[in-house]
Amino acid sequence: MPKKATKKDIEFIKEHFLVTYNDAVTELEYKNDYELLIAIILSAQCTDKRVNIITPALFQKYPDTLSLSIASLEEVKELLKSCSFFNNKAKNIIKMAQSVEDNYESIIPHDIKQLIKLSGVGNKTAKVFMIEADGANLMAVDTHVFRVAHRLGLASGKTVEQIEEQLVKKLKDDLHIFHQAMVLFGRYVCKAVSPDCNNCALVPVCKSKGRFAVGS
Ligand code: SF4
Structure with missing residues (x-):
């Protein structure tokens, strides 16, 4: 089990993330809240790249909650078929659109x-939406955040909830930046398989580098 990050380590990590990822945003492509929420729902267990391939045709055919709320399930499924869990996701986004029409006058809350009362929107999806749309001071834990938090010794929890609680306690402010930073850092540097330790700025504070071949 990796050691815990010290206060000094945490300051070093925060500084690196704030400088390097200050303007980072999601790699999901969207033009408004409706498109953002759907893209986040579709991205569960699916890559952002795949979602970005799927959504242009979906948004062209159903540009708002009204059109999607009366869509044919079979037609939505057809548009989503290259996405994981497309059957459920198709049902969920139609139901989500119906709820937004019925309860929120076509405006995503x-x-x-x-948000979490809408179909297909769990705690993580709601937080990612608030982080991206409003820069809310929230942490959402996906697979990248989970892994990076462990490797850097920022958190030791076994569940998403535990990791989120530990990160909020340690990082406190600018959580939206740290969320985006840890997602991108995990996706491109501290990858699940073959992390790029040779080019990682966090080597001095990493608690896991001994497990990977730095300098090889
Ligand atoms: S040194 Fe390697 S394991 Fe540690 S944070 Fe950097 S990329 Fe990840």
Whole structure:
């Protein structure tokens, strides 16, 4: 098990993330709240690249919650078929659009409690939406954040909830930046398989580097 990051390590990590990823945003492509929420729902267990291939045709055919709320399930499934869990995702986004039409006058709510009542929107999806749309001071833990938090000794929890709680406690502010930073850092540097330790700026504070071949 990796050691815990010290206060000094945490400051070093924060500084690196704030400088390097200050302007980072999601790699999902969207033009408005409706498109953002759907892209986040579709990205569960699916790559952002794949979602970005799927969504242009979906948004062209169904440009808003009204059109999607009355869409044919079979036609939506057809548009989503290259996405993982497309059957459920198709049902969920139609139901989500119906709820937004029925309860929120076609406007996606910017409120965690209201968001998680929508079909297909869990705690993580709601937080990612608030982080991206509003720069909310929230942490959302996906597979990249989970891995990076462990490797850097920022968190030791076994569940997403535990990791989120530990990260919020340690990082405190600018959580939206740290979330985006850890996603991108995990995706391109501290990858699950073959992390790029040779080109990693966090080698001095990493608690896992001994497990990977730095200098090889
Ligand atoms: S040194 Fe390697 S394992 Fe540690 S944070 Fe950097 S890329 Fe990840």
